[in-house]
Structure formats: C-alpha cells, structure tokens
Amino acid sequence: MEKPPLPDRADTNREPSPPPYTPYVDPQVTAESGDVKTDGRIDVNLNSKLAKSLAQIAKQELKELKDNYPPLSQQTEPRPSQVCDIKLNIVIQIVGSRGDVQPFIALGNALQSHGHRVRIATHGVFEKFVKDSFLEFFPIGGDPAQLMAYMVKNPGLIPQMQTLRDGEIKKKQRMVAEMLDGCWRSCIADDPTSQEPFVADAIIANPPSFAHVHCAQALGIPVHLMFTMPWSTTRAFPHPLANLSQSLNPEIMNTPTANWVSYGIVEWLTWQGLGDVINRFRSSIDLASVPATEGPCLAEALEIPFTYCWSPALVPRPTDWPSHIDVVGFFFADTPEYTPPPDLAEFLQAGPPPVYIGFGSIVVDDPQKLIKTVVEAVKLAGIRAIVSKGWSELAGTSDENIYYIGDCPHGWLFQQVAAVVHHGGAGTTACGLQNGKPTTIVPFFGDQPFWGDMVAKAGAGPEPIPHKDLEPELLASAMQFCLTPEASEAAQEIAIKMQADSGVSAAVDSFHRNLPLDRMRCSIMPDQVAVWKYKNEKHRLILSKTAAEVLIEHNKINSENIKCYPANPILIVNRRWDPLTGVLSAATATGANMAKSTGEMFYNPYKEFKRSRTNATGDPSSSRSLENRQDSFGTAGKMAGAGLQGFGKFSGTYLRGVMVDIPHAAAEGFRRAPQLYGEKPKEYGHVSDWKSGIAVGGKNFVGGMAGGVAGMFTEPLKGALDGGKDGAIKGLTRGALGMATKMPSGEFRRFVCATECNANTLPFAEAGIGLMAYPFHGISKSIEAAFRTKTPKAIVAARLREGYAHAQRLNLSKEEQEEIIQIFEILLSSMPR
Template identity: 30%
Template sequence: MRIALSTIGSRGDVQPLVLLGSTLRARGHDVWLATTPEFEDLARSAGLEFRQLGNIGAGYVEEIMSHPKVQEALRRGPSIYRMAMAAPRPSAAEQLALTEAMVASVEGADLIINSNLTRIGALVRPGVPWCSVSAWPITETAAWPALGAPDLPLGGAYNRFTHRAMGALEWLVYRASVNQARRAAGLPRAGFRSPFRDDGRTRPILYQFSPQVIAPPPDWPAQCHVTGYWSDDTHWDQSPGLTAFVERGAPPLVAAYGSSWLPCGTDLLRATLDAVGVTGHRMVIIGGPEFEIPDGMDVFRSETADFTWLLPRAAAVLHHGGQGTTAAAVGAGVPQVVVPCYADQPLWARRIHALGVAPAPVPYAGLTGERLAAAVRIATTDTEIAARAVKLADAARGERGVEAAADVVEAYAARVCR
C-alpha cells in the first residue's frame, strides 16, 4: 500500500509522522512524507520518500512566528486565536495555492495521513481515504472545553458548545479556499457543516499522547485512538562537550523551549539565566539565541541534544509545554517546570501540574526570573514531585504508541482501501 504523510510545522510536528512512516515502511508499505524542505534529510534518514509541499520554502513557520505583531500578542497571553489574528494572513490566491499543493503532494496515495493543518487538502480529493493525527485533543466532549475556549464551570453542555463553535470557526477560515480548489477539480461545493466533525467517527483520528496524561473521555467515539506517546528511543548525536559537562558535576537543570524560542527567545533566556543565578544550579540550554555566559554561572549551551540520554540526568526540565518535549520529559521521569507560551502549551502545562510532576505553570505572559526561580526551587526540592515523576514515567514507558497507531492505520486501510 502507498501511504502519504502530510504535515506543516516545527520539528515537533514533523518528527512523530516520520516515526509513524518508518514503522509503516518496516511493515512493507511504500511511504512518503510531504512537508517543507528543511525536513527532507529527516525523512530520508528514516528511509522515507520526500515530497516538498508545493512552493512553501524553508522557514515558513519561522517567518510567521518571528513577526513582531505575533510576538506582541504572545506577551499579552497564550490565546491561539489572538496569535492567529496577529499573524500575516495569506491572500486568497496564496491559500488556494497551498491547498492545491497539499493535493498534488499526495498524488498516487492509497491512503493519506494528515496533521491538523493539512486536513483541508484531503477534501479536494474525496476518492482517497484519509485519517488524521493530532497532538492535542480536538474531538467534541462534555468533559472539557475546546482548546482556546474559556474554561468556565458551566458543565457539559457548555463544553460541547465550545467544541462546535471552535470547529465552525476553523471551517469558516478554510471553506472558501477548499471550495475554490473543489470547483477547479469539478467537484461540488462543500457545505457549512465542518467535515472535520467526522474525525473519530467515520475515520480514525490518532492522538499521539499518553492516556496516562489525558485519558479518553467516555463520550468520545470509537475511532478516537489515544495511542500512547510515539517514540522509538533513538539516540541522537550530541557534542562530547555536552556529555562531559553533564557527567562532571551535580545533575543540571535542562532548558529546552523548542518552538517557543523563536517568538519568545530573548525573554525566555533572560528569565532562565536570572533563575539560575538565584538558585545556583548548573544548567544546560538547548537551542535559543546566542548569549554570553554570565560570570560565575556553570552553563553549557548546545544547539541539539540526545534527549533520551540527557533528560533522565536532569535535576528538572524547564520547557514550553510543547507536546513532543512534554512527552520526552514524562518519559525521563524527572520533575518539570513549564513555561507555556501559545497554542496547546497551556493545556499540557495544566495537565503536568495536575499530575503532580511539576509546580504550577509559569506563563510566558508575565514571566520573570523571580517567578521562574520559585518554580525551580519547588521542582528540585519537593521529593513527592520527584517520586510521582518516576511513577508516571514507568506507566508511560509500557505503552507502544507508534506501533498502536500503525495497527489502527492498517486496520482502517483494510476496510476502506481498494
């Protein structure tokens, strides 16, 4: 079977699909990844074919996230909708071109697996079965409100309403470009009801997080699959200097803010260095802007690291709450300090705190070195947090997330693919 994987985003968005593609390839399928060009080497190193997603160049996400209006919106709060309104908007022609590129990049597939941001392309090729992958919960439920909606104690009816409203808003954004592409392909116009409401009902949706962190609510339909974290425990190359730094002293703090470095980097770095200066810890900083190490601080900076090796050796992991980094920190079994900046990050920050493996989140809006230092002290001195972190890691390690996802894909394909 020929399977196309389609996604846009940062490495945290792309790498899980590469893992899924590699697993499906090992089972005998022809698999390719359609995304932006900076991830071509990642795809090919996993043995996957690569197709560039139209004319989207390297740095597409970086261009949006580094926009001054986006950065200012994030200083006001983590609202994904405020951030979206501040971001430069593509013209109708550019949006149509992106939709058409999504269609072209999966040409010849028997089955398409999309991320949240590329589902629209499947609506222009209705003869090819497809399903979706999501890093955070998007299926309607009475258990909690939709991502980005106010978390009000108004019960299940309110929570369901927020999911319907947010889904309608999402479809309103994409419907015009989808219908332009459908008209060009000789297809009828899509109606006002969001077709994405069928995800998890008529086709699978694969949730790449652990049920130990968010368990599926009882009102989710049967085709919603919370598989467990997707990991293959691959060891990545890292500098000998980083290895030597970690091994020569007490466990360091590890600061890994991932995709939040770009829009929030200067403020994150300043607060993190201030917190280290106050608490006196050693520290490893992964990525981020260039900086001079202040006198008297024992700090090592590296562009990359082998998280499978590094994070279990940390006194605590300071991160942004991105799903991928959260998964790595959970698997490491160490305390966490979460500084959520935008999108789904506040969700994971709340869950990690609720599970007792991190102090209360320290939101980027209003972040100071003093507040971060207070959270670091709690994370590194509370023995109950450390014990719960080990217990959660032991439970999550028993999951076979990417294999479970591949099982769902193959079972679905056996039903719907010719």
C-alpha cells in the same frame, strides 16, 4: 509533537488573496459566541445563540447515544486487530515544526516494516531530516519559522486586530493556500528527486494540514487523522483553547454540556477564518464547495478515524468518544546513538545534574529579554542549567553554571538532567515524562497550555507560566519545585505507566483496523489494492494496477473501459433538519451568492480597466502609449465582456437557487422532518448524477406517499394501545404531521396546517416537490461534473504512470501474467450476463 500552527506568508507571485473573512454565518451570531483574548485563549459565551443551539444538539446526541449504543464504559474495550496484507502507498501530511514531524518519522518507519511505501509531505526545511530516516519526502511549501513567529504574535486560532491592520492575515491565508496545493500534489506527483511515480492509496495527516479530507475525497481513498491535541468533541473536558468562565445554569447547560459546546464554538470560529481558502482549494481540484453548515466539525460528521498520540496515563480516553477514535500513547523513536562533545561531557561531570531549559522552535520577538530572564532565574534558584539556543538563538554570557547547547537529541539529553523547562510541545513533554523528569512548562500558543495543565494536575510540575508572565522569580520558584522529591516521584510514576504504552505500533494497528479492506481488494489479486474499476456492457470488476497493466498489455481489456475506483468514497452533503430552516438557509446562501455576483458585475470591468492602465507606459509620446490609445476600443470591449460575464453569473446563481437549491432544501427538510417528533427519516440514496436524481426522486415520492397514508392509521392505533383515548388523539396528530411531511412536498402553509392537525386535507396532487427537486439536483450535478474534468484526468494519468512503473519493478514472469489472464477469464465466465 506540537500543534502545527496556521501559516502566515507565501509566494509573493501568487494572485491577491481573498478577503480575510467570509461571513459564512450571521456575523453577529459568530461574534457573540466567542471572544479571542490576547493570550490566544477564546472566552466562550455560553449564553450566545450558537452555544444554546449547540447545547440542544448535545442533549439530543447524548439521548441517541444512550438509546443506540452500549453503555459508555463498554466502548473503551480494545477492539480486535486487523491484519493488513495489502501493501499501500501512504502519504503522511504534516504542517508544523520539527517536533510535529519527528513522531511521524517513527510512524513512517513502522509502516515501512509492514511493506507499505511511505511518503512524508511537509515543509522543505525538513527534507534532510526525513531522507536521513530512509523515508520518501515531498515538499508542500510553507516556512515553519515564519509559522512559529506568527503564532507567537497570534497564539489562538483567530488573529488579533493588530494583525489584521498589519496585513499578516493575508500572508497567512496565502501560505495556507500554498500548503493546500502542496498537499494535493503530494498525493499524485512523481518523486521530486528520483522522478518515481507515486499515487496515494491512503492519507495520514495531522488536522492543521487542512487538505486531508478534501484530497481523500478527490481520490476516493481512506484518510486517517492523528494528533496530540484533543480535536474531537467530548464532555470530559473543554476544548484546549477555550475558557469557560461563565456561571452555568444546570437546567440550561451543565458542565459536561458546556465542554461539548466549546468544541463547536472553536470549530465555527476556525471555519469562518479559513472556509473561503479551503473552498477555493476544493474548486481547484474539481470539488464542490463545502456548505457553510458542514465545514465546522466536518471530520466528525464524516466519522473520519482519529488516533490521538498521547499517553492515557496522562490524559485518559474520554468514554463518550466513538470506536473510531483511539488513544494509543506518545510516538517515540529509538533513542539515537549520540556522543557529546568534550566540553558538554565535562560540564555534565562537573557537578550535580543540571536543569534543561529550552523553547525549541519558538521564535520570540525579544530573545535577549528571554535569555536575561533565564540567566537571572538560574542564579536565584542556585542550580546548574543547560540552555538550548533553539530557533530564537538564545545565548548569553558564558557562566560556569550554564552551558549553551545547539542541536542535541532530547532522548539522550533528558537522561542526563534533573528536570526540564520548555514551551510545552507535546513531543518535548512526552520525552521529559518518559524519562521521569519533573517538568515546568512556559506555554506560548496552541496545545501548550493544555499540556502544562495536564502536567500540573498530575503533580509532575508546577502550574504553567504563560510566556508573557515569565519573570526570574517565578521561573526560579518553578524550577525549585521540580527538584522536590514529590515532583520527582510523580514524574517517575507517569514514566512507569507510560512503559505500558506502545504508541507507534498501536497507531499502526489503529490505522490498519480502520481501513475498509473488503472494498480495497483487487478482484484478481486480493493481496493488492484495487485502483481501477473495469466495466463493459456485461461485466464489472475492480482491478489493481498490476492486474490492469497486464490485461491492457495483452489486449484483454480496453483502457477506455477502466476508470479510477473510489475504494472509500466520501460524500459531503448539506444536511437539512426541517423544511423551514432548510429553505431559509438555501435562500440565504442564494442571496449571498447573488450579492457577490452583483459586485463582480461592476468590479470585473474595473479590473480590466486597471489591467489596461498597468500595461501602459504613461508616456504620451511613446509608441507603446500610442498603441494603448489605439487599443482603447479593445479595452472597452473587454470591460463590457467582464460585466456581461458577471451578469451571467448573477443570472445563473438566481436560476440555480430558485430551480435547484431551494426546492432541494425543502424536499430534504420535509424528508427529515419526522425526526422532529421521534421518527427516523427514510434514506433513499445519494444523488450524484441525473440518473440517481430520478431514482431518489421516485423513491422519495412513493415512499413518502405510502408512509404518510400508513401513518394516518398506524399512529392512532399505536397511541391508543399505549395511552388509551388521549394516546389515540396524540397518535392522530403525529399521523397528520407525518402525512404532511412524508409526502415529499407540501408548501409551508401546508406545513403550518399540519401542526394544527389539518394536514389530512392535503391534496395528493400537491405532493411533488421531491419528485422534481431531486432530479433537478441530479441534473445540476451531472452538468457540473461535465465541466470538472481536469483533476479526474490528472488522477488517471498519474495512475497509469504509476501502474506502468510498478509493473516494471515487479517484472512478472510469463507464468504469473498468464495466471492473471486466466483468473480474469474465469471471473468473466462465472459472472451473470
């Protein structure tokens, strides 16, 4: 399964795309942290400010891991399986080539065998492939052939300067926007063919589909990521796209820390390129923008379950990964029945086993040059070969030693050959090794160099040959290496180890094990997933679509009293580490938004003017031109209105920053400041509306006052017990600092005073930032929610449609319906009033 690339084109009828990049972080910091090379690799600058900051976080994280978790070696113990007796609607979102889709076909069929309803959401060209496997299909847009062509030109995550000049980045971003929208519709839209209603109860996705976490947040459902390329931060090896060539100073950054840092650098660069597109998508489904500091590594921060689909025989699971990350083995479907055409069967029998050469879905600029290289290499090596035409339509002159093949299942074909040469897609790599075939990899982009290195490290093939370096002599030598007994023995050894893997079934078990089943069960029908919450003045229940449909039909509940139930709520918060950086970050964001609004004050009137000019014919004698002249006052009015709209946005941004964002950042910074000196900050809950804002503000005020005062006595005592007089003095310092920061307010001059041990002079009356900041933050959320109703209404409508259709399919008997009503009444009577 290959790493799905980023898209490069979309519907030309869409609105103009946003600017290629948005400076979410200081451009200088981002620019100095990594340099994208022409081969798509990223030279990570380990001496950059960002790298050094990440290294400090890595050291702190390692300390917390050692303090709070069992030894790393014990975390790899297999966890017990979880039986999932709830039948779910599961959408699997996939961006990429056929090699990316194929493994999920096997997964989808396995999930079906457990009673789940499975929808594959991917590119339209794979519709027949999916439906032939008896799975539901939903098109998300995007052209995988164009994706592959783009990625060959831009192998890394960040496009080259020539691509920017050619405007391809705009095409890529438009295609990303198209696929994000398609992924959302795949969660709630009816089946395009049968019109059968569908609403997802859970999402499985590969990371480059990008919409997964955001769709799950909007629906309040579980999400599970699955991939073949390391995407989770580890100290075991660097990010597959990163080059760590600098000499390391062990006192500042050792090799494991540098590996850990490389993931953060790549994530920051990726988010800088796509963050604006993703936040525009979030706005379209009524979600708030992801903060600039939270976008990179969002899935890790939210602890989204992750299953890696490679064999631990090839790449062992890193011991520093938490328990919600699994490595289960490659996904293999059953080898299909295949009858080769007579000429292929004749070629296979005419001599020794040939070598397979193919580059699958790779689209190259000069296929004739590539096939010429392949043909010359075959002659130099003195072997027979089967050459796959692939998406580049490789075809050369007929030769008795070369057979050109079209579409043919690898599971069958690789059993017939002596070795394989390909681009290094994970699925193709897995299939070759599963059959014990030595492998030469010619990587083009993405995870392909990573798999080439892993195969070479295992001795099952030579060092990978980057496609730009491919020459007949190099390829001939590589193929001859693959035919040696040593390479064959190494490949056979991997194949034997892979037989112990149970990739697909282990992935299903990983998915089930990470579901929050206790929160997903219906109160009345525990074997059905809860999708509604019922609430009146006295009672609260969570109901399945079947139970709710029956109760509504029999007038036991009012449909106005049910709302969508978030079985797995996802909260994305802007974490603050201390008051200084918190306020500076909030002030910077406010300033950037004000600058953007200032631009709109002038640009929006210009757009209105251009629109009026576009509608004009340009012929002064025409009646249409006369109408345009008569409408000049209307155009001027629209221009003035657009300017006022921009001014209103500017004013609103300023007021929100001053009254909400900056005070809230300060309050959160002070609340979390105790962690700077080793204390764990208290948690007072999440602010989601004005009610919770008032509650959190009150708790923060009372808790901060009490904790600050108590610390002035407990910290010196604790210090004296641990270190005598010197310990008491240090404890007094900690207590003073704690008093300054825990009192949920204080000004920066007070924070500075606290560090000088004068914080005990803080007047209690000034401890009030949090008391005002949290309620105002909650009020702003309530106001925003009042305007964000389109998506919630669409979800409710889809749930009601799907619930009605589901009830019709079940066709419950009168006795079964009466049982549901009876249980409902018993639950109501037993609940406290």
